[in-house]
Amino acid sequence: MSENKIYQVEEIMNMLPHRYPFLLVDRLEVEVPGEKGIGLKNVTMNEEFFQGHFPGNPVMPGVLQIEAMAQTAGALVLASMEKKDGKQAGVFFMSIDGVKFRKPVKPGDQLRMHVEKIKARRNVFVFRGESKVDGQVVSEAEFTAMIVE
Numbered sequence: 001m002s003e004n005k006i007y008q009v010e011e012i013m014n015m016l017p018h019r020y021p022f023l024l025v026d027r028l029e030v031e032v033p034g035e036k037g038i039g040l041k042n043v044t045m046n047e048e049f050f051q052g053h054f055p056g057n058p059v060m061p062g063v064l065q066i067e068a069m070a071q072t073a074g075a076l077v078l079a080s081m082e083k084k085d086g087k088q089a090g091v092f093f094m095s096i097d098g099v100k101f102r103k104p105v106k107p108g109d110q111l112r113m114h115v116e117k118i119k120a121r122r123n124v125f126v127f128r129g130e131s132k133v134d135g136q137v138v139s140e141a142e143f144t145a146m147i148v149e
Contacts, residue, residue, distance in 0.1 A: 118142070
């Protein structure tokens with residue numbers, strides 16, 4: 001097995017169309033190309049969503065934690081694919097199942113999104129994800145996405 005590949009935010013931006021304030025992956029650690037990896041999001045008080053979620057008690061919205069997992073999975077798959085005619089394929093969310101939120105994510109936390117492919121058929125992928133802070137699961141989900149050339 002080859003050594004883990006690490007992608008920095010500039011490389012992730014070459015794979016995903018998301019930009020501030022919606023790019024939710026700062027780094028990607030590929031464990032198994034196209035199949036298993038860890039995304040990293042450094043959560044800071046400067047996040048725009050903390051202005052309204054919730055003033056005086058900032059908590060990262062759970063739906064954004066799931067989005068961060070999906071972005072991690074998308075980047076993981078796209079990192080394993082070659083561009084066709086210089087163009088990067090796109091990734092589109094299709095479904096989310098079995099979502100659980102276990103603990104709040106606060107400013108200063110480092111969110112680590114562990115994702116693993118559990119099924120694939122042609123251009124449709126199913127991933128299982130767990131987000132952790134300090135080794136404790138804070139959210140989890142199974143989600144399906146489609147790769148579009």
